[in-house]
Amino acid sequence: MAKEFLSGNEAFAYGIRLARPQVISAYPITPQTIVVEKLSEMVEDTSLQAEFIHVESEHSALSCAIGASAVGARAFTATSSQGLLYMAECLTYASGGRFPIVMMNANRSTALPWNIYGDQRDSLSLLDCGWIQAYAENAQESLDLALMSYYIAEHKAVSTPFMANLDGFVLTHTYEVVEVPEKEQADLFLQPYKTENKMDLATPRNLAFSVGPDHNIAFKYKEHVGILNAKKAILEAESKFAEIFGRKYSGLTESYHTEDADYIIITLGSIAGLVKETVDKLRAQGEKVGLLRLRYMRPFPNEEVAAAVKNAKAIGVLEKDISFGNEGTVYTNVNSALQKAGISVPSSNYIGGLGGRNIPEEEILYIFEDLKNEKGIIEFLGVGGAKA
Amino acid sequence: MMINIRWHGRGGQGAFTAARLLGAAYSFHENKYALAFPSFGPERRGAPIQAFTKLDEKPVANRSEVDHADYIIFLDDTLFSEKVLADLKPEGKVLLNTKRSYDDPRILTIDADSIALEFLKQPITNTIMLGAFAGVFEGITLADIQEAIRLLMPVKLHAKNIGVVAVASYRIGEEVVG
Numbered sequence: 218m219a220k221e222f223l224s225g226n227e228a229f230a231y232g233i234r235l236a237r238p239q240v241i242s243a244y245p246i247t248p249q250t251i252v253v254e255k256l257s258e259m260v261e262d263t264s265l266q267a268e269f270i271h272v273e274s275e276h277s278a279l280s281c282a283i284g285a286s287a288v289g290a291r292a293f294t295a296t297s298s299q300g301l302l303y304m305a306e307c308l309t310y311a312s313g314g315r316f317p318i319v320m321m322n323a324n325r326s327t328a329l330p331w332n333i334y335g336d337q338r339d340s341l342s343l344l345d346c347g348w349i350q351a352y353a354e355n356a357q358e359s360l361d362l363a364l365m366s367y368y369i370a371e372h373k374a375v376s377t378p379f380m381a382n383l384d385g386f387v388l389t390h391t392y393e394v395v396e397v398p399e400k401e402q403a404d405l406f407l408q409p410y411k412t413e414n415k416m417d418l419a420t421p422r423n424l425a426f427s428v429g430p431d432h433n434i435a436f437k438y439k440e441h442v443g444i445l446n447a448k449k450a451i452l453e454a455e456s457k458f459a460e461i462f463g464r465k466y467s468g469l470t471e472s473y474h475t476e477d478a479d480y481i482i483i484t485l486g487s488i489a490g491l492v493k494e495t496v497d498k499l500r501a502q503g504e505k506v507g508l509l510r511l512r513y514m515r516p517f518p519n520e521e522v523a524a525a526v527k528n529a530k531a532i533g534v535l536e537k538d539i540s541f542g543n544e545g546t547v548y549t550n551v552n553s554a555l556q557k558a559g560i561s562v563p564s565s566n567y568i569g570g571l572g573g574r575n576i577p578e579e580e581i582l583y584i585f586e587d588l589k590n591e592k593g594i595i596e597f598l599g600v601g602g603a604k605a
Numbered sequence: 606m607m608i609n610i611r612w613h614g615r616g617g618q619g620a621f622t623a624a625r626l627l628g629a630a631y632s633f634h635e636n637k638y639a640l641a642f643p644s645f646g647p648e649r650r651g652a653p654i655q656a657f658t659k660l661d662e663k664p665v666a667n668r669s670e671v672d673h674a675d676y677i678i679f680l681d682d683t684l685f686s687e688k689v690l691a692d693l694k695p696e697g698k699v700l701l702n703t704k705r706s707y708d709d710p711r712i713l714t715i716d717a718d719s720i721a722l723e724f725l726k727q728p729i730t731n732t733i734m735l736g737a738f739a740g741v742f743e744g745i746t747l748a749d750i751q752e753a754i755r756l757l758m759p760v761k762l763h764a765k766n767i768g769v770v771a772v773a774s775y776r777i778g779e780e781v782v783g
Contacts, residue, residue, distance in 0.1 A: 220632070220633075222625070222628055222629035222632060222639070222641075222757075248645075333646070333647070334645065334646075355664070355666075386642075386645040387642075387645075387668045388668075390642060390643070390645060391640060391641070391642040391668055392625050392628055392629075392639075392640065392641040392642065393628075393638070393639065393640050393641075393664075393665065394632045394638050394639065394664070487668055488668075490665075490666030490667060490668060491666060491667045491668065491669060493666050494666050494667050573645070575669055575670060576669070577669055577672075578667070578669070
C-alpha cells in the first residue's frame, strides 16, 4: 500500500482505477471535473484500460453508461448539482433496468441563486430514484467507497446503481493523506463484472421493456427488495475489504460515543469530522455527547438510527439540505425511523452549510447546547427558526 | 497539537501549490498527517487568494478555514497589513516577503522577490516562502520539503526549486538572528 497526498476527487479516481471499469462516460462540471480529468489521464497513459467517452451532456453521460452496462460492461460516470438534475430522467432508467452503474456525485448547491459551492440538496432531492446513496467523510473513505461500490452494486441480490457522494470542495478539493491499495489486492477484492442482465447475441433477450398496470408493481417491489438487500451486501463488502486491506467500516452508520450520550448530532458527509472533534472537546469537559454519521441514505439505516439514539435525551439532525415547505429530508427520514421503532426522543433540525457556507466549531457547540432545551425546532443556522 | 498555517497570495503565484507541498512533505513520516486546501471558488489571476495547511500527529478532521493561525505566510506584501496580527495565536509568526523591515518580533521578513529573480530568474516566490517556513518551523526538515518538490513538481522545475528552498531557509534564519 502506498501513502499519497490526494484530494477527494483524486482519491476517488484512484479507487475507480482499481475497480477497472470498462466504460467511462462523463461531462465536466465544477467541482466534479478533477475526477474525470484524472481518469482520462489514466486511460491516456494506459494505467486504466477503459473506453473513455466524452459526451455532450450529463443526460448523455448516464444514457451512455446505461448502454454500456446493458451489454455487460462495468460502467462509471460522475457529475454534480445541475448536471445530476439534468440526468435525473436517466436515473430511474438505470435503477429500473437494474444496471449496477457507479456514479460519483460532487455535492453542490442547486440554482437559483446560482452557486458552485457545496451542499447536499442535489443528491438528497433524488433519494427516491432507486439508487443506493453513500456519503463519504474523507478522501480515504472516498477511495475505499469507489472500490466497494461495484462490489455492492453488482452483488447478485442487489443489482442496483450506486451514487457515491463527496462534499463539493471541502472534500473533493481538499488534499490529505490516503493509503492507496495495490492493484493485486484490489483484484482479490473485486472480481470482473458478470451478469445475465445484458444484451447477448448468443442468448438474445428483451431488456428495458414496458410493463403495464398489472405487473408494474411487481417490478417495483423487486427493485425495492434489491436495494434493501444492499444492507447485507454492504456489510459483506466491508468485511471482505477489512480482511484484504485492514481498514474497517461500520456499515450504514458510524457511531461516535453514542452509547452513553445524552445529546447526539446526526449528520452525514465531511462535516462529521468537525463534529467528532467537538465531541472530543465536550467529552473532555464531562459532557455526554455523541455523533451518529449516516454513511448511507439509501438503503436507509432505520434500525441502526433507532438503536443508536434510543437512550438519548435529545437529538439534532444537522444537514445541508431543506425540503422547502417542510423540513430537512434527512430529518424526515430519521424521525420516521424513530417513530417506527416506537422511540420518543425530542428531535431538532439544523439546516446549515447551504451554498457552501462554512459550518464553524461554534455552530456545533451551539447545537449541542441548544439540544439541552429538548424543544424540537427547525432552524436555519445563522439565520433563525422557521416554525410552521 | 495541530499547527495551522494560512497562506496569502494572488491567483497565479502558487500559494496553494506551496500549501500542498508542505502538507505532502510533513506527512511522509509515520503518524504525521496533514490537510491542504485553497480558499474555494473561481480562479482569477491576480486576485487575492488564501490557502491552508493543517499539520497534526493524528488525522485532521476539521476542514474549516483557519481563523487563528500558528503561521501566516505572505507571498506578496501588498496583501499584508498589521491588522492580520490579530489572527495569530499568542506564539504565532508572520512570514512576510518584503524589502521592508518591521520592528515586531512576530513578523519575520525575507526578500523573496530578489531571491526569486536571482535564482529562478522569474518573480515566483511560493517555494521560497516554503523554504523560509522550513527554516523557522522545527517540525519539518528541508530534506522533506525537497523530496515533496521531487515528487509533486514537474521535473524541469526540480533543480532550481530544490536549491532555492535551501537558500530561503538560511536567509529567513539570518533575518531572525539579525
